[in-house]
Amino acid sequence: MQFKYSALAASLAAALTLSGCGGGDSDSGSNPGGNTGKPPITGPVVGGVVITTIDGYLKNALVCSDKNANGRCDADEVITDINNKLILTNEKGQLDIEVEKSVEEAINKAPIVVKVLEPFKDYSADGFTIEPGIYTVDMDQPYQAMGKNVEFRAPAGSAIATPLTDLIVAEMESGSDQATAEASVQAMLSDLKGEDTDLEIDLYADYINTKEDTGASDAEKQLATKLHKTAQILTETQHQADDSIDLDEVAEQVVTEAVTAVNDATTDELNDPDFKPVVPVDKNESGETVVEKPVVNYQASVNEDIYNNLNNELDSLYIEAGKDFEYTTTASASGLFVDKDQATSPDVSLSQKSIDELKAKGIHAELSAPNSVIQITSLNGAPADTYYLELEATDLDKDDNKVGTVTTLLKFEIHPFNTVPVVNDKRLAALQNEFTQLALQEGQDVGHVVLDISEIFTDEDGDTLTYAFSDNVTGLKYDVQYPDVTITGTPLVSGDFDITISATDDDKNQAKATIKLSIAEKPVTNNPLSEIIVEKNLYRFNAEWVQQAGNANTAKPDCWAIRLTSDNKVSLAEAVNGQCPAEDSFQNNQGTWTLDGENIVLALEGDSPVTLSLNKDVSTDVEMPRVHLSTTSPKATIAKTATGTTLASTTQNEPVTFYIGKPSADAYWQQPKAEVMVNGVLTTADAASKVTGINHENDKLDADLFIKTSCESLGFERDNSEDPYGNPSYRFGSSMAYQFHLLSGKFTDGMFSLTSQTQGSVAFSADKGAACGIDFDYSGVADFTPGEPVVVLADPTGNTVSEEFILNTFVDRNYSIEPQYSILTHEAAVYAIEINKNSGSFIKIYHDGNQIKELESTYEPLTGNWSNASESKAVFTAYTINGNQLLQVASEFDGEKESYTLWRDSANEVKSADAGVDVIDEPNSIFVSPTFATEGEAKAAVQEAFSGEVNFTNTNWTEFNSEDVKTATVTYNVNNVIYDSVEGLETFKWSQIPNDLPCLVEGDHTCTIAELNSEYKFCDTDMPTDWNNCPIDEPLYNVQWRYSKDDEILHREKTPVNGGSTDYSYMVQNK
Known part of the structure; x- marks a missing residue:
C-alpha cells in the first residue's frame, strides 16, 4: 500500500477575536473574596468577548450591547454567553465569555453600556431577574454596595468601559x-x-x-x-x-x-x-x-473587622426550615461604618427594603438598642432560602450636610430539613467486586465498561439522588446515566487508587463512598518504535492522485492521520473540507497492529500488511515532533522465466515521515522545509515561489525546490550550460528519482509539471554541488497574487528508495522575517502613519469580520485638511511564524504591482519590507511606522510631524552633496544670504535669492514645516526669474525641500522637468 489517504485543499484562514472586557460569575457582591497560512481550520463558530468595567474595578456589573444606541440597558441588549446565560463582571471588572460569532460581531458594532445593580431592586421590567444578594460593588470599596443606579457607556468595539x-x-x-x-x-x-x-x-x-x-x-x-x-x-x-x-x-x-x-x-x-x-x-x-x-467629601465606608465579625457569626448560624427561631448576634453593628468627615461613627440602621423583604417571608429583623445587635425572629417557620440584611448609614460631609447613603449586606441561611443519603453496604460491596474484576492495564484503552450503580445509596426522604464519580488521577472518564456508569479512556498510570462515588439529594445533602481500583503496569516490549508512536496522532502529507475524465491524472495535496491504540487497534482520520483532520475525528477499528521484533506490522482493512521500521526519532523536537519511518509491503509483479510467465512477489520499500500531533502538522504546513529520505539517505528540502523580481519576462510564476543532494543523484544530466550565477545547469536524465510538479487550483487541471517547460535546463547545481535546485518557470494563463499557496510535489519514480513529499509555499513570502509580536491581535484596528515630503497619512488595517482591509486618509499640511478615508485594493493574506501573525500584501501603485510584508517586532510599531528583501542583510530597506490604538491618535501624530516652524534669520548651515562631501556654508542674515562654496563667495539680498534655497519668505524669514516642505518650480538663471518667464535655453527644475524634525536636517531633491537624474543634497545647521 502507499501511505496516502485523502485530498487536502491548501488554503489560508485568518481568525481575529474581539477584545473588550472580562466576565465573571454571579456571586454576591457583599463578599469581597470572591490565520495562519496553513490548511484552513474549521471549528465551531464561536467568538469571544472580553470587556473591562472600571470606576474602580466593578464586580457584578451588568454589560449590555446598546444596539438601539439609547444609552441604556434594554431587555434585548443584555450580553449573555453562548448558552444564553446571563454573566456579570468578576473582581477584575471583566466580562469574559464565549459567544456565538454573530453575536460577537454585533457586539463589536454597537456601543457598550455598563449598568450598576442595586440590592433588592426589582429588574423584571428590564427583562432580567437579579437575586437580592447580588449587586454591584466597586472593588476599591469591596464591602459596600455602589447604591443608586448608575450607567456608563463606551464606543463600539472598546475594550474598556469607564x-x-x-x-x-x-x-x-x-x-x-x-x-x-x-x-x-x-x-x-x-x-x-x-x-x-x-x-x-x-x-x-x-x-x-x-x-x-x-x-x-x-x-x-x-x-x-x-x-x-x-x-x-x-x-x-x-x-x-x-x-x-x-x-x-x-x-x-x-x-x-x-x-x-x-x-x-x-x-x-x-x-x-x-x-x-x-x-x-x-x-x-x-x-x-x-x-x-x-x-x-470622604464617603462613609465599611469597617472590615466589624463586618467580618457579623458576617462570620451569621454564616455559622444553623436554622432549619419550618422551625420557629429567635436569634440575637453577640457581635454589634455599632461602628460598622466609618466617616472621616465625622468625629464619631455614623448611626447604623436596617434599610426599610430589607425589613420589608424579610417580613414578606415571615421573618422579623431589627437592630436592638443600645448595643446595635441584630435580632432575627420567626414564629411561623420560614422556608429554606438565603436571606439578606441591608444595613445603612447616612454619609455626611464635614459641614454635616447629607451627601448620600452607604449600604452593605449580610446574609444568613435557613437550611432545609432533610436527611442525608445513606450508603447501601451490600450493593457497594457488589460494585467493588465488579471494579476488582476489570483487570485494567496502564496504556491500554478500556473500551466501554458499563456497570450497574443502582441503589448504592438510599434516601429516607425519597429524594432523587444525583450520582457522581471523582477520579483525578487515572485518566479514566465516568459517564453516569443512572442506573449505569460507563467507564472509558486509557489509564495513564499504574497502581492502586481510591475512587470516590457520591450521591446528592434534592437539598444538596451529600454522602460519599470509596471504591478501590487497581491498574497493572504497562508490559515491557523492548520495541522502541511502539514507545514513540503508539497512542499518538500521526499526520502524513502527500499527494492524492485524482482521475479526470478524458484528461491525464492530476494530484491534490493531502493530509491524513493514523493512530495506533494500546489495544492493538488502528484508527484513521481523513481531511475534512480541505483541512488536516482534527485530533478527535478518528474512525476506530480500521485495522490492527502487532509487534515484530523492533518493527510494527500494520494490517489495515482491504490492504496487504505493512511493516514499519524506525529510520530516525525526532519525537522530542519542540517545534515539530516527528518520526521518520520505512514501510515495506509485498508487491505482486509478472515475471518471465525459462519455463514461462509467472506471478512473482517482490518487496516495495517506501520511506515516510509522520508528524506527531496536529500542532506539529500545522507547523510543517506553515513553512516550506522538510527532512526527507532521498536515495536511502535522510536530507533536507526547501522551496519558495514568487511573482516579484522574476528574471524571465514571460513567466507568471517562478518556483524553486532545493534538495540537499547532487543533481546527478536525482537523475539529472549536465547540459553544458550555466545559470545566471555561473552554476552548472542540468536537463532531465533517463532514470530520474522523482517527477516534479506544482499544485494549485489556478493551473490547468490543478497541476503544472516540470516536464511541461520548454527550456532545456530545468535544474542547477547549488552549494558547490552539494545541493540541487529544481527551477519551475510557469508562463501559462494563470496569474498569481502574493500570499497565495503553491504546493511543490516530489513524486518518486520508484527507481530509488526516495520519499514522496509536498512543500507548501506562499507566493513572495519573506522567510527572513521572524516577527516578535502578532500584527493583529484583536478585532480592534491597527493604525499606522506615513510621513511623506509634503503630506502625511494614516493607514487603518482592520478585519471587517470577513477579510482584512485597509483604509487610508491623507493630510495636506498647507490647508490642514484630511481627505476622506478611502479603501485600498490591496489583498492581505495572514499567516504565522513562531506563533506570531504577519500580513502578506499584494497591491498596485502607479500601475505597478507591489508585494510586501507587514509585521511587528514590538508592540508599538509596524514594519514593512518589499518582497525579495532580506531584512537581516538589508535592515535599511525596512520601513518602520509607529502604531496607534485610535484614529485620533494617528491623526495627531501626522499633524505633529508638520507642526512647528524654522527661523532662518541669523543661522548658519553646512551643505553636503549626495556623497556626504561638504560643498558650501550658507549664512542667513536679516538682509542677505552668504553662500560660501568651493567656487567662491556669493552674497544675495533677500530679493535676489535664487529660489533653490529654502524658506524664501519675506519678513522674519520663518517657515512652518508645511511651507518648508512644499514643492516649487525653479528657473536656474543668474538672477531670480519667474518660472513662466524662464528663457528657453535655461534649465527648469522641480525643487523639493524636506525638513526632518528628528535630526534637524534639510534635505533637497532637484529634478529636471525635461528628464534627467535628480540631484540630492542636504544642509545641517551649525549650532
Missing part, C-alpha cells in the same frame, strides 16, 4: 465622530497633566493597572491616579444627580469641576478610595441645569 469612555459617547451623541470626540475629552482632561504636557491621556487605558505598573514612569502613574480619582468623582456625581437631569448636556462643565477638585487634592487624598468629592448638578427655578462647585 466614566471616561462615557464622556466620549456623550460627545459622539452630540454629533462628533469618534476621533473628534476622543480629542475633545482629552482636552477636557488635559489640565490633569500639570506641567508635563507631553503626557498622553489614553481614554481606553486601565488606569488602575497603570498605577501599579512597574514599567510606568512616576509622571504616568501620577496621571493614572488623577484619572482614577476623576472617574470616581464622575460616578459619584451621576449617583447623586436626579434622574431627570441629562448630564450629557453639561458634561464639559462637570468635568472641569471634577478636574479642579482632583488638582486641588493632596497626594494622600488622591490615594484614599474614600475621598470622593461630588459635583452637585441641579435645576434652578427656571428649569435650567446648574453645575455647582465640588463638595469635598
Whole structure:
C-alpha cells in the first residue's frame, strides 16, 4: 500500500477575536473574596468577548450591547454567553465569555453600556431577574454596595468601559465622530497633566493597572491616579444627580469641576478610595441645569473587622426550615461604618427594603438598642432560602450636610430539613467486586465498561439522588446515566487508587463512598518504535492522485492521520473540507497492529500488511515532533522465466515521515522545509515561489525546490550550460528519482509539471554541488497574487528508495522575517502613519469580520485638511511564524504591482519590507511606522510631524552633496544670504535669492514645516526669474525641500522637468 489517504485543499484562514472586557460569575457582591497560512481550520463558530468595567474595578456589573444606541440597558441588549446565560463582571471588572460569532460581531458594532445593580431592586421590567444578594460593588470599596443606579457607556468595539469612555459617547451623541470626540475629552482632561504636557491621556487605558505598573514612569502613574480619582468623582456625581437631569448636556462643565477638585487634592487624598468629592448638578427655578462647585467629601465606608465579625457569626448560624427561631448576634453593628468627615461613627440602621423583604417571608429583623445587635425572629417557620440584611448609614460631609447613603449586606441561611443519603453496604460491596474484576492495564484503552450503580445509596426522604464519580488521577472518564456508569479512556498510570462515588439529594445533602481500583503496569516490549508512536496522532502529507475524465491524472495535496491504540487497534482520520483532520475525528477499528521484533506490522482493512521500521526519532523536537519511518509491503509483479510467465512477489520499500500531533502538522504546513529520505539517505528540502523580481519576462510564476543532494543523484544530466550565477545547469536524465510538479487550483487541471517547460535546463547545481535546485518557470494563463499557496510535489519514480513529499509555499513570502509580536491581535484596528515630503497619512488595517482591509486618509499640511478615508485594493493574506501573525500584501501603485510584508517586532510599531528583501542583510530597506490604538491618535501624530516652524534669520548651515562631501556654508542674515562654496563667495539680498534655497519668505524669514516642505518650480538663471518667464535655453527644475524634525536636517531633491537624474543634497545647521 502507499501511505496516502485523502485530498487536502491548501488554503489560508485568518481568525481575529474581539477584545473588550472580562466576565465573571454571579456571586454576591457583599463578599469581597470572591490565520495562519496553513490548511484552513474549521471549528465551531464561536467568538469571544472580553470587556473591562472600571470606576474602580466593578464586580457584578451588568454589560449590555446598546444596539438601539439609547444609552441604556434594554431587555434585548443584555450580553449573555453562548448558552444564553446571563454573566456579570468578576473582581477584575471583566466580562469574559464565549459567544456565538454573530453575536460577537454585533457586539463589536454597537456601543457598550455598563449598568450598576442595586440590592433588592426589582429588574423584571428590564427583562432580567437579579437575586437580592447580588449587586454591584466597586472593588476599591469591596464591602459596600455602589447604591443608586448608575450607567456608563463606551464606543463600539472598546475594550474598556469607564466614566471616561462615557464622556466620549456623550460627545459622539452630540454629533462628533469618534476621533473628534476622543480629542475633545482629552482636552477636557488635559489640565490633569500639570506641567508635563507631553503626557498622553489614553481614554481606553486601565488606569488602575497603570498605577501599579512597574514599567510606568512616576509622571504616568501620577496621571493614572488623577484619572482614577476623576472617574470616581464622575460616578459619584451621576449617583447623586436626579434622574431627570441629562448630564450629557453639561458634561464639559462637570468635568472641569471634577478636574479642579482632583488638582486641588493632596497626594494622600488622591490615594484614599474614600475621598470622593461630588459635583452637585441641579435645576434652578427656571428649569435650567446648574453645575455647582465640588463638595469635598470622604464617603462613609465599611469597617472590615466589624463586618467580618457579623458576617462570620451569621454564616455559622444553623436554622432549619419550618422551625420557629429567635436569634440575637453577640457581635454589634455599632461602628460598622466609618466617616472621616465625622468625629464619631455614623448611626447604623436596617434599610426599610430589607425589613420589608424579610417580613414578606415571615421573618422579623431589627437592630436592638443600645448595643446595635441584630435580632432575627420567626414564629411561623420560614422556608429554606438565603436571606439578606441591608444595613445603612447616612454619609455626611464635614459641614454635616447629607451627601448620600452607604449600604452593605449580610446574609444568613435557613437550611432545609432533610436527611442525608445513606450508603447501601451490600450493593457497594457488589460494585467493588465488579471494579476488582476489570483487570485494567496502564496504556491500554478500556473500551466501554458499563456497570450497574443502582441503589448504592438510599434516601429516607425519597429524594432523587444525583450520582457522581471523582477520579483525578487515572485518566479514566465516568459517564453516569443512572442506573449505569460507563467507564472509558486509557489509564495513564499504574497502581492502586481510591475512587470516590457520591450521591446528592434534592437539598444538596451529600454522602460519599470509596471504591478501590487497581491498574497493572504497562508490559515491557523492548520495541522502541511502539514507545514513540503508539497512542499518538500521526499526520502524513502527500499527494492524492485524482482521475479526470478524458484528461491525464492530476494530484491534490493531502493530509491524513493514523493512530495506533494500546489495544492493538488502528484508527484513521481523513481531511475534512480541505483541512488536516482534527485530533478527535478518528474512525476506530480500521485495522490492527502487532509487534515484530523492533518493527510494527500494520494490517489495515482491504490492504496487504505493512511493516514499519524506525529510520530516525525526532519525537522530542519542540517545534515539530516527528518520526521518520520505512514501510515495506509485498508487491505482486509478472515475471518471465525459462519455463514461462509467472506471478512473482517482490518487496516495495517506501520511506515516510509522520508528524506527531496536529500542532506539529500545522507547523510543517506553515513553512516550506522538510527532512526527507532521498536515495536511502535522510536530507533536507526547501522551496519558495514568487511573482516579484522574476528574471524571465514571460513567466507568471517562478518556483524553486532545493534538495540537499547532487543533481546527478536525482537523475539529472549536465547540459553544458550555466545559470545566471555561473552554476552548472542540468536537463532531465533517463532514470530520474522523482517527477516534479506544482499544485494549485489556478493551473490547468490543478497541476503544472516540470516536464511541461520548454527550456532545456530545468535544474542547477547549488552549494558547490552539494545541493540541487529544481527551477519551475510557469508562463501559462494563470496569474498569481502574493500570499497565495503553491504546493511543490516530489513524486518518486520508484527507481530509488526516495520519499514522496509536498512543500507548501506562499507566493513572495519573506522567510527572513521572524516577527516578535502578532500584527493583529484583536478585532480592534491597527493604525499606522506615513510621513511623506509634503503630506502625511494614516493607514487603518482592520478585519471587517470577513477579510482584512485597509483604509487610508491623507493630510495636506498647507490647508490642514484630511481627505476622506478611502479603501485600498490591496489583498492581505495572514499567516504565522513562531506563533506570531504577519500580513502578506499584494497591491498596485502607479500601475505597478507591489508585494510586501507587514509585521511587528514590538508592540508599538509596524514594519514593512518589499518582497525579495532580506531584512537581516538589508535592515535599511525596512520601513518602520509607529502604531496607534485610535484614529485620533494617528491623526495627531501626522499633524505633529508638520507642526512647528524654522527661523532662518541669523543661522548658519553646512551643505553636503549626495556623497556626504561638504560643498558650501550658507549664512542667513536679516538682509542677505552668504553662500560660501568651493567656487567662491556669493552674497544675495533677500530679493535676489535664487529660489533653490529654502524658506524664501519675506519678513522674519520663518517657515512652518508645511511651507518648508512644499514643492516649487525653479528657473536656474543668474538672477531670480519667474518660472513662466524662464528663457528657453535655461534649465527648469522641480525643487523639493524636506525638513526632518528628528535630526534637524534639510534635505533637497532637484529634478529636471525635461528628464534627467535628480540631484540630492542636504544642509545641517551649525549650532
